[in-house]
Amino acid sequence: MASTRVLILGAGMVGGVMAMDLASERRFRVTVADASAEALQRAKARMHGRGATVQADCSNPKEIKALAASADVVLGALPSRLGFAALRAVIEVERPYVDISFMAEEALDLDRLAKKRGVTAVVDMGVAPGLSNLLAGVAARELSPCRTIDIMVGGLPVERRLPFEYKAAFSPSDVIEEYTRPARLVEGGQVVVREALSGIEPVDLPGVGTLEAFNTDGLRSLVRTLKVPTMRERTLRYPGHATLMKAFRDAGFFDPTPIMVRGVDGQSVGVRPLDVTHRLLFPKWSYGPGERDLTVLRVEATGLVDRRETTLRWDLLDHLDESTSATSMARTTAFPATLVARLILSGKIDAPGVLPPERLADSGPVVEGILDGLRKRGVNLSFEVTSE
């Protein structure tokens, strides 16, 4: 008896895996909305006939509102540029929401509106941001004081192929954006800004070997929500990638400012180097069908527990699921969101407002619900405590 109505906005890689996960439970009546009939077809296949699809323009808040009004919970898996408007639309029709869109805008700007409307909207609820924030929140709670939080995350191809040893499991332009946007870190309690791709450092990770970590702008809400004097988020790649990307960036190949070059007809034309780079790199950075990816996440925090210097460390390593062909990126991004949707439906998460994941960390049952749900889906997280 499917009595609970679930709406998923976006039928891409992540939306499809959200649909697969939720439609597997008979109590949910899942509807997936997307503009692309092809994407909807793929999502339908993932649901094995147990869910509905609807062709809709998710860049139009009116269409989102019309669909969301009748849903018990809404999940957002839209491209980042559509995320903010969708969040506002769902809040305005007063439906609970879980989003993974990685919007550039400040989601917390809608916190007052959400509170006023009594809406629970959990944002950034993927893997990182997402699970990483939740674990950072747990660390900030368990350690008193919590002195440092160090998050490292990467999505990588299993098969390493030179020169890049990299493929993008999400939009390659967001990857290049990550390599250019200055990274905000917290040092000595202050927000400091470092060049993206700076601070390259080798890191050994269990099951993966040596990767390199470098500064990227990934702390997002943590900068504001946690009072931890030292925090940083770094991206992980196979060694050498960051230096290569730095060369491309520093030579101007990621510049959005047009330059004049000779066109094919001999006339001078203005082009953005970034557009040329997109055209050349993206085909090389795309995963082929069934090509295996992996996701690696480490959250490490230090501080005191009963006055003893203590380190908490979580390690996640996930691979493409051969049985469903769901990429690791899609799995680790979709499952935290579907688990939070369940926790909202069961009333375990009910605070009104726009909530980044670290705000969920105070509730033991919520944290356990998410970590246990991940474990059941084969996403394993190891946890280690060391004390002096």
Added chain:
Amino acid sequence: MASTRVLILGAGMVGGVMAMDLASERRFRVTVADASAEALQRAKARMHGRGATVQADCSNPKEIKALAASADVVLGALPSRLGFAALRAVIEVERPYVDISFMAEEALDLDRLAKKRGVTAVVDMGVAPGLSNLLAGVAARELSPCRTIDIMVGGLPVERRLPFEYKAAFSPSDVIEEYTRPARLVEGGQVVVREALSGIEPVDLPGVGTLEAFNTDGLRSLVRTLKVPTMRERTLRYPGHATLMKAFRDAGFFDPTPIMVRGVDGQSVGVRPLDVTHRLLFPKWSYGPGERDLTVLRVEATGLVDRRETTLRWDLLDHLDESTSATSMARTTAFPATLVARLILSGKIDAPGVLPPERLADSGPVVEGILDGLRKRGVNLSFEVTSE
């Protein structure tokens, strides 16, 4: 009493140093020809008022012939694309010629014409090709048999700056051409083709430290003129450069085939990735005024001397000359040519035909004349023989 008339085609960096070197001897009446008044002005300054300049279009064989007809010897320091036509023009007016233009065409195709006209034309007479060929020729003569010849050469900035640790002392497009054109090597007596930038290997060189050597297409005439079963020419750079250039090349940034990208006006435009790369890289690869460069050349040959396994090794390391601001590239390219011009004038080189430098190696006085002349100009070459 300036009685010997010398014509220099091209007043660029190399032509200017040729002019400086020859005008310093009162017996030469030097004339430098170039289309650029500015370049001629700089060449004039290099000659301290001892030479003449003439504005001429060196892409026009008729203008070259008119100027060359009255010269006792002609030196060519033109861009590579003008080299072949200039060579033919000088042969046709039956003047002795020494060229460093690194033309893409096969200079030896004009050998019959030169012989018919009784003209001595020494081509590729710079540092590499040039001095490298001469030393290869010496090795092939001294060793019997000569089994291997290994040439390594590089022009580098003294100050190493990431990401490229490279600047181009000659045309940057010729450098990129070098990174894309398949490299011809000789193995087992056969010409084999390797990808450019392949076979990257660290090499320790005295006074420079560790560089990397990789295959480029530099043997040129040696493939045909020497019967040595194993020969290769490699380019030297600071370690890491080749891998970086391989990434740019393999990702398509050196492709001359147009791709369609979004232009500044939003319309789709066709551009060659290579043109975009030129525009972005060349300003970064240019030497600033007075910026120090170095040239490193190693020629190593193995074979038998009196039935004993013997290795001959020449090492050259040259720097920018602070007193004249002549770059090392210009010095090491210009001086071999001016020394050969003198040897032609003195009758020590008189064979008719188009002669690559290895053809000069049979004459002890010619080889000594060149090496001794380089030494006097501060270009030092060390030589080492080791026998088992």
